[in-house]
Amino acid sequence: MIYDTAIIGGGVxxxxxxxxLSRYQVKTVLLEKAADVGFGVSKANSGIIHGGFHHPVSSLKAKLEIRGNLMFEQLRHELGFPFERHGILVxxxxxxxxxxxxxxxxxGIANGVKDLEMCGRERMxxxxxxxxxxxxxxxxCPGGGTVEPYCYCFSLVEAAVGNGVDLQCGFEVINGSYNGTYWELHSASGNIVKARYVVNAAGLHADTVSKACGAEKFTIIPRKGEEYLLDRTSAGRPSRVIFPVPSRHSKGVLVIPTAGGTTMxxxxxxxxxxxxxxxxxxxxQKRILSLVRNMINGISERDCITAFAGLRPVLEGSEDFYIAPSQIVPCFIQVAGIQSPGLTASPAIGEYVKDLLKNAGLKLVEKDRINYFLPARRTARTQTPEQLEELHREDPAWTNIVCRCEKISEAEVIAAIRRGHTTVDGVKFYTRAGMGRCQGGFCGVKIMEIISRESGIPMEKLTKRGGDSRLITGKLGSLGVK
Amino acid sequence: MIEKNFDVVIIGAGAAGLAAAAVTARAGRTTAIIDRERYPGGILRQCIHNGFGVHLFNAELTGPEYAERMSRQCTAAGAKMYMNCTVTELKRREDGILEILILSGKYGVMRFTAKAILLAMGCRERNRGNLAIPGSRPAGIYTAGAAQKLLNMTGMLPGKSAVIVGSGDIGLIMARRLKWCGIEVKAVIEIMPHPSGLTRNVVQCLNDFKIPLYLEHSVVNICGRDRVSGVDAAPLNHGMPVMEKAFHIDCDTVLFSVGLIPENELSVNAGIILDPATGGAAVDSSCGTNIPGIFAAGNVLHVHDLADFVSEEASRAGEMILKYLDGQLAAATIPVRAAKNLKYVVPCKCCPGEKCVFSFRPLIVTDGGIITAKTADGREIFRKTVPFVRPAEMLRITMDVPANAAGIFFELHPKEVLS
Incomplete structure (x- = not known):
């Protein structure tokens, strides 16, 4: 079959x-090279929904940031991912x-950001x-907040798939060619997808994909951001996102009350x-701790439960987004250089790209029936004992707590697996199981057993996040020793 | 919702919980034990090596055998076991009754009330994230206990060649266990100038298998993209890694055995005050916390090195709970403090005139030390020689508390200094 649109990259x-695109009568496929969506740039994002005051409004990124910010309320309402408008304090x-x-x-005022308030010491x-x-x-800036970026990404994809978009994970585009009518995209594993239009949203690898499709030559430079996650019991957890005064190149090192209840x-x-x-x-690590302690003294390295780093895809020679139709090849939209505030801007980026596709000739007719809402996701953590009792009658797995630190039930883990998240990280990012203070020390093996049982994948084949990230190397006795 | 009332509810069916439950049930007190796992025994069940029960049963038992004996005693005494049950909330109500909320796949939501509660939840392993060890985050990084569970409970191998970070007892036991499975153990890396585990484990698990132990070294980087490909280690100079002398070790697995943390989130939410030195509740000589009727024993109170001592402490807590239920518990009025060369002392309060067991963690290494106790006015009331002092090994003494003391201070002296 020939799709109307192929989107390369399952990040936000x-x-x-x-x-x-899922709202229109077009056939779309989303191609992701990793084992799950959001596993590239998106999952290591700080999760900030920015206020719209960091960049001059003349930039594309500021326009999309401000519009994107305003869309999050409705998105949460429709898609149900964790989002808190805590407000931002600089x-x-x-x-x-x-x-x-x-x-x-x-x-910020010039950009049209609402309700900004200058504060003296007392007010701060x-x-x-x-x-x-x-x-x-x-x-x-009361309009700023935080989301769980991976949950947000999962929700978008789930809603898109629910409205007819096809998803192919493990599809790494290595070559693309246009034959006058449609594009043929070849994957590293030998599969082919055909589509009339292509959207290159390949994040860190947007430059490689662009070259592989004969489009513009540009370079994406990874800009690394290290983050440290603190236990939900941390005394330093603020009630708002705390920004330092930014420098020229970066918004600085922040203290972030995550939408999931931890501090980053x-x-x-x-x-x-x-x-x-x-x-x-x-x-x-030392630098971050000392910088944030200048703002909040209550932050202690003793509360640290994990560290990670993400890479921002920065377009060489520009600090702005590059979202435009290719000038070299037809029916090819570049979505590159989506660094900060890309997450905030993402719903507006999607809308903008949709309009670019329309301008390029893609016929967009709304579907008669659109499922705007994802079924509400229930979590054991947020239920009252009475509600849990009711859920237990529905399915006993609801009161079987698998992850003690984050209070995640077996029912939630099973739901994640049934939605196709069959890696340990996939289950972790979908449910939070293994994300708490023991970091999977207690529940890791249990979760592997549940994934294996539910998906039929043998224990030895389970991975942390796809590829060669094998968790187990064999059965007892396989190394020649009983 | 199932609601039940007991004299005593014990949270955790490991070496502590089972020992205490046997005591209270035997005395005719209705006793319930609640545990998350399917079978009683806690971490003992994955400890398939021997060395358990030497002090308590005068026998060399494996962990599961020890657990089996303990849980039989409990059931025989009439304690009720609630397995696959997770306690999600603990509180003392305004009317003084203790209440816990329990979730389980089998029973749904249960609310138990009790006259006394024993916290016996044990501890969790400190992990890589707690230490913020630099490097990438590939598959193949486990805590020693998680690897032990994987290997001994599911029969799965975590890798083919391993480096063990930290020389805690579980790490040492796992070094030998991995070796027996055909997994190469490249090194055990310890930041301290002395091992963190028991001497007998260093001898039996490392020396006997010629596994190199790097003291005063630290892992400065974990390498590998999808799966671990190796670690960089460096010697330490005054606690700081000497990067010029860093070296690479190829491996596909890294195990962390870098300490245990008493698991007290439930306790803290209930309003129980912790002792920052132990990470466990601040208790008096009855193992009682600041909340009347709530007691704590075993690794949730302070990290022990032997399961036998955990059970012994918990049995004592069981006896004290019986006294509490009978209204016979004396008030602990004398504050106890750890001073020179001691990391902590448990308990932190005792009763005048009682015979009391004190447990300590030494901060020094010496072959021959002296423990002294002084009163607040500087009067020495106790002195004992301890032949072998290592931070990895808990010290315990029994002492007659004087009838009149405003406070007791324990000190540990290397022998040569005093004599």
Whole structure:
């Protein structure tokens, strides 16, 4: 079959585009090279829904950021992923920093950001009691917040698939050619997908995909951000997202109350050469801790439960997004350089790409019936004992707690597996099982057993996140020793 | 919702919970034990090596055998076991009754009330994230206990060649276990200048198998994209890695055995005050916490090195719970503190005139030390020579508490200093 559109890349940009297109009478396929969607740039995102004051409105990214921000309320309502509009506080600790704060505030006002409030010291401490008392002032952006980026990505894809989009994971595009009518995309494993239009939302690898399809030559530079996750019991957890006064290249190291109830500190911003380099370093850990303690003293390395790093796909020579039809090949839309605030902008990116496709000739007629809503996802953690009792009557797995730290039931794990998340990381990001303070020390083996039982994949074949990330190397006795 | 009332509810069916339940049930008190796992025994069930029961049963037992004996005692005494049950909430109600909420696949939601509760939840392993060990995050990184469970409970091998970070007892036991399965153990890497595990485990699990132990070394990087490909290790100089002397070790598996943390989130939510030195509840000599009727024993109180000592402490807690139920528990009024060379002392309060067991963690290594106890006014009331002092090995003494003391301070002295 020939699809109308093939979207390369199952991160938030590709997922949001798929979700937008799923409302129309076009046949769309979403191609993801990893074992699951969101497993590239998106899953290691800080999860901030930015306020729209960091970038001048003349940039495409600021326009899409502001529009994207406003779309999240409805998206949560329809798709049910964790999202909290905690508000953002930009905190200054010197009069010198206040100069930048005033500039940022003015930029926010110029960008049309609603309800921005300049704050003196007292007001800052009233809005966030965890801030160190030597804060001088800052401003408050009530429209900012946090999402769980992987959950958001899963929800978009689920909604898109629910409305008829096809999803192919493990499809790494290595070659693409246009024959005058449609594109033929070849995968590393020898599969072919045909589509009239192609959207290149391949994140870190958008440059490689563009070249492989004979389109523009550009370079994506990975800019690494290290993050440290603190236990939900951390005394330093603020009630709002705390930003420092930004520098020229980065929004700085933040204290983030995640929508999942933990606290995250980070990210750093360092250009690296290797698109697989997500290693964390001892130096950056020290640096992050000391930077965030300048803002909130209550943060302790003792609360650290894990560290990770993500890579922002930065377009060489530009700080803006590159979203435009290819000037070299037909019916090919570039969605590249989607670094910060890409997550915030993503719903608007999807809409923008949809319009670019329409301008390029894709006929978009709304479907007669669209499923706007995903069925509400229930979690044992948020249920009252009475509700749990009722759920137990429906399915006893609801009261069988598998992950003690995050209080995740077997029913939630099974639901994730039935939706196709059959890697340990897939289940973890979908359910939070294994994401808490023991980091899978207690539940890891149990979860592997449930995945194996439900999916039929033998234990020895289970992976952490696809590819060669095998968790088990054989059965007892297989190394010649009983 | 199932609602039940017991004299005593015990949370956790490991070496502590089972020992205490046998005591309270034998005395005729209605006793319930609640545990998350399918079978009683806790972590003992995955410890298929021997060395359990030497002190308590005068026999060399494996973990499962020890658990079996303990749980038989419980059932024989009439304790009710609720397995596959997770306690999600613990509180003391305004009317003074203790209440817990339990979730289980079998029973749904249950609410138990009790006159006394024993916390016996044990501990969890400190993991890579807690230490923020740098590097990538490939498959093949396990805590030693998780690898032990994988290997001994499911018969699956975690890898082919391993490096073990930390020389805690579980790591040492696992080094030998891996070797027996045909997995190469390249190195055990310990940041301290001395092993963190028991001497007998260093001898029997490393030396006997010629597994190299790098003391005063740390892992400075974990390598590998999908699966672990190796680690970089470096010697330490005053606690800081000497990067010029870093070296690479190829392996596909990294196990962490870097300490245990008493699992007290449930306790903290109930309002129980912890002792920062132990990570467990701050208890008096009855194992009682700051909340009347809630007691704690075993690894949830402080990390022990032998299961026998866990059970012994919990049996004592069981006796104290019986006294509490009879209204016979004396008030602990004398504060106890650990001073020189001791990381902590349990309990932190005792009763005048009682015979009391004190447990300590030493901070020093010495072949011959002296434990002393002084009162607040500097009067020495106790002195005992301990032949072998290692931070990995808990020290315990029994002492007659004087009838009149405003406070007791314990100190540990290397022998040569005092004599």
């Amino acid at each position: 940009s590709g997922a949001a585009t798929a979700w937008w 905190a200054a600790f010197s009069e010198e920093e206040m100069v930048t704060v005033r500039k940022l505030y003015a930029q 401490l009233e809005l966030e009691s965890k801030l160190n008392s030597d804060v001088v002032g800052g401003f408050f 500190i980070g990210p750093t911003a360092d250009a690296v050469d290797d698109k697989d380099d997500t290693a964390t370093t001892a130096d950056n």
